[in-house]
Amino acid sequence: MEKHRESIAGRPQQKQLGLRQRKKAQTREAIEAVAFDLFSEQGFEQTTVEQMAERAMVSPRTFFRYFSSKEEVLFAGEREEIRRAGRLLEERGGQESLVESLEAILGSLASEYGLDRERRLIRARLISDHPALLSAYMGLMRDLEAEVAHFLARRLGETAAAEDVRLLAAVFVAVYRASIFQWADAGGKSELPDIIAANLKKLTGGLLRI
Amino acid sequence: MEKHRESIAGRPQQKQLGLRQRKKAQTREAIEAVAFDLFSEQGFEQTTVEQMAERAMVSPRTFFRYFSSKEEVLFAGEREEIRRAGRLLEERGGQESLVESLEAILGSLASEYGLDRERRLIRARLISDHPALLSAYMGLMRDLEAEVAHFLARRLGETAAAEDVRLLAAVFVAVYRASIFQWADAGGKSELPDIIAANLKKLTGGLLRI
DNA sequence: TGCCAGTTGGCATATACTGACATATACGAT
DNA sequence: ATCGTATATGTCAGTATATGCCAACTGGCA
Secondary structure, eight states, X not given: OOHXXXXXXXXXXXXXXXXXXHHHHHHHHHHHHHHHHHHHHHOTTTOOHHHHHHXXXXXXXXXXXXXXXXXXXXXXXXXXXXXXXXXXXXXXXXXXXXXXHHHHHHHHHTOOOTHHHHHHHHHXXXXXXXXXXXXXXXXXXXXXHHHXXXXXXXXXXGGSOHHHHHHHHHHHHHHHHXXXXXXXXXXXXXOHHHHHHHHHHHHHTTGGGO | OOHHHHHHHTSOOOSSOOHHHHHHHHHHHHHHHHHHHHHHHHOTTTOOHHHHHHHTTSOHHHHHHHOSSHHHHHHHHHHHHHHHHHHHHHHOOSSSOHHHHHHHHHHHHTOOOTHHXXXXXXXXXXXXXXXXXXXXXXXXXXXXXXXXXXXXXXXXGGGSOHHHHHHHHHHXXXXXXXXXXXXXXXXXXXXXXXXXXXXXXXHXXXXXXX
């Protein structure tokens, strides 16, 4: 039951953080950990905010100070990864093709192991089981789309119209999402970055022209 | 204020329906109409179920017997169109290419005018204004994806792997969605089917290989 | 007519979420 | 070391969504 929290506790801590900040980070991680425990035990809907707050030893009011909604705690991890992808895309140079850049970044997004990997699988399973969560998840995908679109706009500059940028971003993210579920359906056995790369290759090949 | 309901009232009614069924259909449409009125007057969040029920002259309890949630009433129309697209795809023959079939169906989904067109624009504007609605909308897109995937599986038969079918469905729906917002951003001036066709053409051309 | 089934309203309740205020405590300055 | 302040948290009250239950009404039909 405590496995998530323990493995996190073993991670190297950021230094130079005051006690306040450390406690906050700890509380946040504690809530997230018990949330994933409860979700995988009872499912998402069956788990109440009250239960999560109880187990994490905070008041329900405090829960909402850390996560703006019940869905948020489920998706916070992936949301963070998306922000990271945005930063990585910022730095990405222009020697390679667009597809190569995206393949590298979307792939690296997915290459985390250990805790993140486990939670990613739990998340994918919950989403597959409960369609209502799909909506919230697709909202996340829209955020990723915005990051990708921003990157594309910068890389393509004046050469591409704004509509084409959004079209491309939508398509790339669709590939990313399809790849994740393809990976999760296979139980997480193969490597997600490989699946993403393969799917991108299929598209740039003639798959669309069947 | 009453314009939506009036224009609906002028539509030819299905016959052979008992009084009960007709009253039900009327109530449902009344709720939907006042909902769109209120949404475009005050925005989505500012409108409560109580208000909608009040104006539609039903109890809040009854509102939830017609629409399972507040979002549902906003998306019911598009959801119905998606079901219609599914039926149309069922009937579509095999003489044309996949892209041609999808172009025709997704296009016809979007070719309704009058009431549907107006509500579609209101919907798009609300979604653009309020990101929270985007999640719910993206959930709808996932339903459309399922319909498209079903169609693709039938048409491609054994020749394509299940993963490829889902990948293709995700990509096609991404194009559809990007096209809708491209259309709505332009104020609904150009023809949505044309935009969809153009975007599909761009993709089957070399856009991905930039 | 009178019964049956479907529809509705009203009430109670669970749950998600928010604002206001009070309290405790880490932090920074002396 | 300690004192004042900013920050984090808890408590409480309140709103909105959503659902179950039961009683009352009503259309459909024998």
